[in-house]
Amino acid sequence: MKTVIKQIIHDALEKAQQAGELELPSFPEIVVEKPKDEKMGDFSTNIGMTLAKSERKNPKTIAESVARHLKSGDLSKVEVAGPGFINIKMSQEFFLKRLRNAVSQGENFGSSDSGQGTKVMIEFVSANPTGPLHVGHGRGAAVGDCLARIMKKAGYDLSTEYYINDVGNQMNFLGRSTWLRYRELKGEEIEFPEDHYRGDYIKDIAQEVIDQKGDVFLNKSEEECIPFFRRFAKDNILKGIKKDLSEFRVNFDNWFSEESLYEDKSVENAVDWLKGQGHIYEKDGAVWLKSSAFDDDKDRVIVKQTGERTYFCSDIAYHQNKINRGFKKLINLMGADHHGYVPRMEAVLEAMGYDKKIFKILLVQFVSLLRAGEKVSMSTRSGEFETLEDVVSEVGVDATRYFFLMRSSDTHLDFDLELAKKETPDNPVFYIQYAHARICSIFRAAEENGVIWDSSAGVDLAPLNEDEEFAIIQAILSFPEVVEKSARALEVHRISHYLLDLVSRFHGYYSRHRVISDDKLLTQARLFLLDALRITIRNGFELMGISSPEKM
RNA sequence: GCCCCCGUAGCUCAGCAGGAUAGAGCAACGGAUUCCUAAUCCGUAGGUCAGGCGUUCGAAUCGCCUCGGGGGCACCA
Numbered sequence: 001m002k003t004v005i006k007q008i009i010h011d012a013l014e015k016a017q018q019a020g021e022l023e024l025p026s027f028p029e030i031v032v033e034k035p036k037d038e039k040m041g042d043f044s045t046n047i048g049m050t051l052a053k054s055e056r057k058n059p060k061t062i063a064e065s066v067a068r069h070l071k072s073g074d075l076s077k078v079e080v081a082g083p084g085f086i087n088i089k090m091s092q093e094f095f096l097k098r099l100r101n102a103v104s105q106g107e108n109f110g111s112s113d114s115g116q117g118t119k120v121m122i123e124f125v126s127a128n129p130t131g132p133l134h135v136g137h138g139r140g141a142a143v144g145d146c147l148a149r150i151m152k153k154a155g156y157d158l159s160t161e162y163y164i165n166d167v168g169n170q171m172n173f174l175g176r177s178t179w180l181r182y183r184e185l186k187g188e189e190i191e192f193p194e195d196h197y198r199g200d201y202i203k204d205i206a207q208e209v210i211d212q213k214g215d216v217f218l219n220k221s222e223e224e225c226i227p228f229f230r231r232f233a234k235d236n237i238l239k240g241i242k243k244d245l246s247e248f249r250v251n252f253d254n255w256f257s258e259e260s261l262y263e264d265k266s267v268e269n270a271v272d273w274l275k276g277q278g279h280i281y282e283k284d285g286a287v288w289l290k291s292s293a294f295d296d297d298k299d300r301v302i303v304k305q306t307g308e309r310t311y312f313c314s315d316i317a318y319h320q321n322k323i324n325r326g327f328k329k330l331i332n333l334m335g336a337d338h339h340g341y342v343p344r345m346e347a348v349l350e351a352m353g354y355d356k357k358i359f360k361i362l363l364v365q366f367v368s369l370l371r372a373g374e375k376v377s378m379s380t381r382s383g384e385f386e387t388l389e390d391v392v393s394e395v396g397v398d399a400t401r402y403f404f405l406m407r408s409s410d411t412h413l414d415f416d417l418e419l420a421k422k423e424t425p426d427n428p429v430f431y432i433q434y435a436h437a438r439i440c441s442i443f444r445a446a447e448e449n450g451v452i453w454d455s456s457a458g459v460d461l462a463p464l465n466e467d468e469e470f471a472i473i474q475a476i477l478s479f480p481e482v483v484e485k486s487a488r489a490l491e492v493h494r495i496s497h498y499l500l501d502l503v504s505r506f507h508g509y510y511s512r513h514r515v516i517s518d519d520k521l522l523t524q525a526r527l528f529l530l531d532a533l534r535i536t537i538r539n540g541f542e543l544m545g546i547s548s549p550e551k552m
Numbered sequence: 553g554c555c556c557c558c559g560u561a562g563c564u565c566a567g568c569a570g571g572a573u574a575g576a577g578c579a580a581c582g583g584a585u586u587c588c589u590a591a592u593c594c595g596u597a598g599g600u601c602a603g604g605c606g607u608u609c610g611a612a613u614c615g616c617c618u619c620g621g622g623g624g625c626a627c628c629a
Contacts, residue, residue, distance in 0.1 A: 029569095031569095031571090033571090035572080036571095036572055036573080036574095037572085037573090040572085044571095044572090046570095046571055046572095049571065049609075049610080050571095052609070053608095053609085059609080081572075082571085082572040083571080083572070083609080083610080084571095084609095085571080085572065128629065130629090165629070168628090168629080169628075169629090170628075170629065284627085285627090286627055287627095288627095297554080297555075297625075298625095300627095301626085301627045302627095303627085304627040305627060306627080308627085310626095310627070310628090310629095311628080311629060312629095336556080336557065336622090336623060336624085337623060337624065338624085338629085339555085339556050339557075339623075339624060340555075340556080340623095340624050340625060341624095342556080343555085363556080363557075365557070365558085365622085365623090366622080366623080373563095406565090407564090407565070407566095408565090408566085410557065410558080411557080411558065411565085412557085412558070412621095412622070412623095414564065414565095416564085419564095419578090423591060424591065425577090425591070425592070426577070426578055426579095428577080430591075431577095431591085431592095434589080434591055434592080435592095437589075437591090438588085438589055438591090438592085441588070441589055442588050442589090443588095444588090445588040445589095446588075448588095449588085493565095493566085494566095497565095497566060497567095497576090500576080500577085501576085504576085504577095507592060507593065508592090508593065508594085510588085510589095510592075510593080511584090511590090511592060511593040511594080512593080512594090514587070514588065515588060516588050517588095551589095552589080552591070
């Protein structure tokens with residue numbers, strides 16, 4: 001919508017230039033926004049101010065000159081206001097035409113090609129398979145999944161991936177923890193080490209080993225047992241993670257195993273290649289990456305004295321692998337506690353000769369669970385925490401997702417469990433879902449009253465005359481721009497704010513105007529508007545992975 | 553000590569590629585239901601945009617400094 005306005009302004013600038021009123025050695029970026037007050041007009045531009053300097057003229061004079069040359073059949077009013085704004089009002093037909101178009105797009109409304117098919121990968125969650133997902137992972141899952149949906153809608157060729165850290169020391173700890181619990185359950189007196197996984201879920205896994213394998217591991221050495229327990233525990237936990245995510249409506253395009261990078265020698269090859277480039281050296285019996293040469297604080301170890309490779313080492317191979325698969329932009333979501341990882345990953349990409357701009361780490365800040373205004377303690381004892389599954393089963397998928405997505409992900413989130421469960425308008429998920437249900441209910445009422453509604457027919461929209469109706473129409477029509485902007489800024493919370501604003505306009509409208517009335521033409525036109533609203537709410541919720549109930 | 557994020561109404565937060573008189577929800581107070589879902593709506597009140605300096609026609613928004621909160625600074629992940 002705004003691009004149309006920009007074009008009109010652009011044409012006016014050209015005419016003003018031809019008329020000798022403006023110099024315009026180069027055309028400025030045209031900024032179109034909504035005026036502060038909706039009464040001022042539909043769109044505004046600050047072109048007068050931005051040109052004031054280069055034209056050496058008063059902003060108001062420039063604005064007046066541009067305004068004089070604004071010409072388009074769609075314009076209904078042009079006004080210069082304030083320090084040099086041009087306020088523009090468009091004809092009703094301009095909006096109605098676009099509203100029809102939106103409705104005809106149906107579930108595709110909101111899509112655009114602004115991403116131009118750029119191949120993008122979003123890697124998120126990637127929690128180690130050593131325990132169930134907790135709320136923090138849940139926020140990452142919701143944000144990553146929502147961002148993927150938004151970027152697809154905005155025309156990016158998007159893939160999602162979960163990176164499984166299935167090698168290394170913590171897998172040994174996991175195997176050993178399970179093995180110890182197994183023996184404990186079999187009646188042995190075990191002193192369970194502090195640094196092992198102490199959660200109860202380990203006991204459940206050990207019990208499962210007993211159920212499946214009985215006593216076969218009882219009189220065997222640790223070396224004989226650990227490989228089985230490691231694999232068994234990992235598979236079991238990973239299965240649980242996949243189940244939790246799938247119930248949370250998060251489905252990955254790909255699950256990538258770290259182990260596979262060792263099996264196909266990718267890690268080895270990556271290290272050799274970096275060595276060949278002179279980015280690697282040995283010191284104190286370890287192998288280091290010279291990351292400090294690329295804006296990292298210090299160099300990082302990639303192979304320990306013990307000969308083991310660090311996670312950072314396989315991350316190098318992993319990101320090289322992503323690039324080799326043709327991704328032009330790599331987005332990683334990480335918990336904010338990992339932010340120290342950002343410079344070293346950027347250093348790796350630079351060392352490999354890529355522009356670090358192709359790589360973007362989004363830090364997702366912490367979640368505090370609140371119950372009746374009090375913080376729920378997150379990990380008082382080791383192994384005790386609020387799992388994602390617990391929260392979802394308490395407040396439901398829709399509310400959980402909404403709460404994770406309603407705030408900018410770089411700010412700390414207060415998640416009020418009581419509020420999330422409430423069925424009142426202070427609960428935003430509820431408020432939006434209710435609007436959708438209310439619209440559906442109006443359609444049901446229309447049917448009961450014998451109103452024949454056919455959206456494919458050419459409904460006459462001329463009866464729509466209220467300012468409120470046009471405010472709603474404009475809000476609907478800005479949806480594709482909201483999606484685009486969210487995708488560009490990588491900010492998922494814009495969708496929830498948008499929906500809240502849209503829907504509150506509807507609730508107000510509903511209370512002041514009747515949709516179904518004796519005026520048949522008006523009824524049809526208003527139903528058409530409601531249909532557009534319903535489509536927009538659904539599409540917006542679809543981006544958030546939230547359901548749009550027809551009845552509540 | 554160094555690095556990252558945050559600080560906007562009593563509370564939770566928008567706004568931040570600079571733009572007009574800084575917004576919403578909740579809480580508080582006052583109203584609205586013969587009518588498509590009152591699960592809703594309307595109104596009132598509420599501000600040193602943490603503070604200071606700078607950049608500019610213009611700063612909540614950009615830069616520097618200070619203060620306050622959170623999180624990092626591993627041959628852990």
